Amino acid sequence: SLTLHMEHGIHTDQSAATFSIENEDHTLANAIRFTLNQDPRVSFAGYSIPHPSDARVNIRVQTTGLPEGDPARDVLKDACQNLMGMCQHVRDTFDKAVEDFKKTKAVDAMDIEY
Amino acid sequence: MESISYQRFPKIKIRELKDDYCKFELRETDASMANALRRVMIAEVPTIAIDLVEIEVNSSVLNDEFIAHRLGLIPLTSERAMGMRFSRDCDACDGDGQCEYCSVEFHLRARAVTDQTLDVTSKDLISSDPSVVPVDFADTSGSGGFETPEQRGIIIVKLRRGQELRLRAIARKGIGKDHAKWSPAATVTFMYEPEIHITEDLMETLSLEEKRAWVESSPTKVFDIDPNTQQVMVVDPEAYTYDEEVIKKAEAMGKPGLVEIHAKEDSFIFTVESTGAIKASQLVINAIEVLKQKLDAVRLTEDTMEADDFGELGAHMRGG
Secondary structure, three states: OEEEEEOOOOOOOOOEEEEEEEOOOHHHHHHHHHHHHHOOOEEEEEEEOOOOOOOEEEEEEEEOOOOOOOOHHHHHHHHHHHHHHHHHHHHHHHHHHHHHHHHHHHHHHHHHHO | OOOOOOOOOOEEEEEEEOOOEEEEEEEOOOHHHHHHHHHHHHHOOOEEEEEEEEEEEEOOOOOHHHHHHHHHHOOEOOHHHHHOOOHHHOOOOOOOOOOOOOEEEEEEEEEOOOOOOEEEEHHHOEEOOOOOOEOOOOOOOOOOOOOOHHHHOOEEEEEOOOOEEEEEEEEEEEOOOOOHHHOOEEEEEEEEEEEEEEOHHHHHOOOHHHHHHHHHOOOOOOEEEOOOOOOEEEOOHHHOOOOOHHHHHHHHOOOOOOEEEEEEEEEEEEEEEEOOOOOHHHHHHHHHHHHHHHHHHHHOOOOOEEEOOOOHHHHHHOOO
16 A cells, blocks of 8 residues: 655645555665656655565655646656556567577577488 | 656567576666566565465374475475465455365375385375476486486475375465565576676787786686687676676786776676476566566555654654
8 A cells, every 4th residue: 555645734735745655665666766767857766664674665756846747646656657668568578589589499409400 | 747758678688498497688777677576586476385284194203394394395386376366365265265266275195004215205295286286397308217316206204114194285375475485486686797898908918927817817717818819808708706806916917907897787687597386487477467566556556645744754754
């Protein structure tokens, strides 16, 4: 589950927020942090783990907050989406690479028979 | 509002592919993505392993929980695992987590009747589902009738004449995070691809003896001397383990900058070895799917609780 902590007292400014995610660790957080930093709307992105015994991770997102600025929540969702897209691309590329490898191996096997 | 996607498009090339071993290159992606894949492969790809053991008779030399522990560690073929439900999430069974949708039942009956010691192995485990069986480590090329140790299966316990073992076991889906018996990976590693550049003009100033001494100073065989041209060349850049012995040796010889080695920041060489529960290539694919599922869960969370009371978060936020 995702808990959203806003800056203390500034509920109207949606451009900066800290998200606290339960049952997650470096696996997800570091990958999301990297993807967030790729987004030009982000002025700051980082993550921390308050205590190693708790499975909880805080992700801090601050956007450039220009007049048309996106709320931090949407920026995080877009980062997740981009990362999912990259995962799908890695998967497709891997599947294709396995196919190509098996083909070249089959060709090599045929050569040996002669 | 449309966001510009700065999505990168990684490239993959497979070097080696066997049933339980895969070596591939992953390029144009960040270390955080490579590490996320590695961590998911080890700890979060689901497999099936024995989780509950009911012992009817055990007169062997090992006590009940000892045998139950060993049974849990036996790798089971887990192609079904990705589509299976966790026992705790299963609504078909009446709470005991033993229905056919979320578990697989095994039984084992062994009794030593002859004077010869009876080895109870993983081959004696009989499954209720033929797609979930103990991994067979037999060498497919065959060894001409000899029963090599690997072909006998994993030994669970040895029985003397008169000793008996009878039990019923339930195998469930789980992940490595909960218990290492559910981890499908034997080892998963990735290394940065090294870029090695020899300064040829400096290398010219070395005598053949000095060149030999310098090539020898590397613990692994990265360089060699061409017998015809007497030139130092890079023979296996990936044998380099990022120890800096050759650099220290060059400085000791009075030739700093003789070689320049740096790691390509976005080029990784993965080595994936599986226990046999899942094929190595399938392991990578499952890891990507699991990572996508985790991201989906974060993305789709609707009930974000807004709070300005930080609580435990507070210490972190205040810099404590």
